[in-house]
Amino acid sequence: MAKQPHPTPMLDTLESGPWPSFVTGLKRLAEDKDMVVDLLGQLETSYRTRKGYWKGGTVGVIGYGGGVIPRFTELKDEHGQPMYKDAAEFHTLRVMPPAGMHYTTELLRKFCDVWERHGSGLIALHGQSGDIMLQGCTTENVQKAFDEINEMGFDLGGAGPAVRTSMSCVGAARCEQSCFDEARAHRAVINTFLDDIHRPSLPYKFKFKFSGCPNDCMNSIQRSDMAIIGTWRDNIRTDEALVRKYFAAHGMNDLVNDVVARCPTKAIQVKDADQVRTEPSISAVRFNDTQALEIDNRDCVRCMHCINVITGGLAPGADKGVTVLVGGKRTLKIGDLMGTVVVPFMKLDTDEDLGKLIELAQKVIDFFAENALEHERTGEMIERIGLATFLEALEIDADAAMVACPRTNPYVRLDGWDDEVARIAAKKQQNA
Numbered sequence: 025m026a027k028q029p030h031p032t033p034m035l036d037t038l039e040s041g042p043w044p045s046f047v048t049g050l051k052r053l054a055e056d057k058d059m060v061v062d063l064l065g066q067l068e069t070s071y072r073t074r075k076g077y078w079k080g081g082t083v084g085v086i087g088y089g090g091g092v093i094p095r096f097t098e099l100k101d102e103h104g105q106p107m108y109k110d111a112a113e114f115h116t117l118r119v120m121p122p123a124g125m126h127y128t129t130e131l132l133r134k135f136c137d138v139w140e141r142h143g144s145g146l147i148a149l150h151g152q153s154g155d156i157m158l159q160g161c162t163t164e165n166v167q168k169a170f171d172e173i174n175e176m177g178f179d180l181g182g183a184g185p186a187v188r189t190s191m192s193c194v195g196a197a198r199c200e201q202s203c204f205d206e207a208r209a210h211r212a213v214i215n216t217f218l219d220d221i222h223r224p225s226l227p228y229k230f231k232f233k234f235s236g237c238p239n240d241c242m243n244s245i246q247r248s249d250m251a252i253i254g255t256w257r258d259n260i261r262t263d264e265a266l267v268r269k270y271f272a273a274h275g276m277n278d279l280v281n282d283v284v285a286r287c288p289t290k291a292i293q294v295k296d297a298d299q300v301r302t303e304p305s306i307s308a309v310r311f312n313d314t315q316a317l318e319i320d321n322r323d324c325v326r327c328m329h330c331i332n333v334i335t336g337g338l339a340p341g342a343d344k345g346v347t348v349l350v351g352g353k354r355t356l357k358i359g360d361l362m363g364t365v366v367v368p369f370m371k372l373d374t375d376e377d378l379g380k381l382i383e384l385a386q387k388v389i390d391f392f393a394e395n396a397l398e399h400e401r402t403g404e405m406i407e408r409i410g411l412a413t414f415l416e417a418l419e420i421d422a423d424a425a426m427v428a429c430p431r432t433n434p435y436v437r438l439d440g441w442d443d444e445v446a447r448i449a450a451k452k453q454q455n456a
Contacts, residue, residue, distance in 0.1 A: 307319040
């Protein structure tokens with residue numbers, strides 16, 4: 025039986041909304057874990073004072089320089105002892121997940137059993153870096169937990185100024201939009217740079233992410249220093265039977281408003297079937313006996329919208345490969361950055377193709393290690409030294425597709441902007 029719970033009036037209010045609360049889950053764990061009882065106490069204090077009370081330190085396992093996130097409490101009583109002693113150490117193990125995030129039920133149960141024995145029982149699948157986050161462990165138990173996890177075939181992920189744990193979507197295993205074997209590419213890259221994950225030696229973190237198509241389900245363009253995104257370079261494929269089936273179910277209104285009007289480059293048009301162009305760049309498919317969709321693939325920017333709406337009726341082309349982008353990241357020194365295209369198209373079918381990708385990745389990491397400033401991400405380094413300098417170092421010729429602008433920032437909220445514009449305009453008029 026766990027210790028008596030601490031009063032948590034502020035955390036309790038988080039359970040009152042319509043959605044499931046993490047507080048409820050923590051309280052369930054606290055029934056058997058004194059560590060979680062004290063964790064709730066410390067968290068309540070943070071909510072009340074609006075201040076965090078965790079500090080870092082040095083905790084690791086034998087042979088590794090990264091993979092464990094140390095967390096020690098700063099909350100002390102008048103005698104200098106931790107106020108919440110059972111949560112005084114609350115370290116996190118970052119474990120590398122399988123490519124494509126494929127698990128068996130048996131494997132997940134083993135993870136839970138290991139963390140029940142050695143940790144708090146709190147697991148996050150998956151952290152922002154893609155790791156299996158085993159949260160809440162004492163210094164004494166870190167090595168014990170890792171030894172069992174390692175016996176299961178898993179390895180610690182990235183922490184510190186190192187190559188961080190990579191992510192790949194489920195891709196070719198289940199998704200018909202997949203344009204390359206994401207899991208194979210992911211595994212090949214990780215196996216190559218394993219030493220750079222375990223032994224931090226870079227100016228700052230470096231992340232790979234693999235998305236099978238331009239839907240970019242891994243958010244690699246915003247979240248990774250090197251994004252490998254599936255694409256194609258021929259025409260969109262069509263299946264007339266499925267397009268007709270879509271039209272029969274949805275009609276002209278949905279076809280025009282949900283497909284044609286939403287094409288960002290106006291590459292799709294509705295035409296009379298006998299007016300459709302026969303140029304090599306044109307994909308055309310009838311949706312009834314007299315009318316057809318005409319797609320000018322020269323204007324297609326692979327946004328995937330039409331393919332997502334008429335799945336199967338429209339599909340990625342047959343000449344598939346990847347686009348490689350470098351420099352994406354979440355906010356740090358100079359704000360959010362999206363990846364910049366450095367290789368518009370690369371085939372990734374054979375071991376030789378994979379070797380070329382790994383060679384490119386090695387060049388990027390080596391240049392980053394030698395030229396980046398401390399605590400500077402790859403994108404910030406490129407902004408500082410210039411894309412031309414970076415491309416010259418990679419021995420890549422500049423290409424018109426290597427555009428950094430125009431881009432949009434997915435983290436900018438637009439609601440309320442009209443009100444703000446009106447307020448500023450009124451203030452200017454008042455001052456005039």
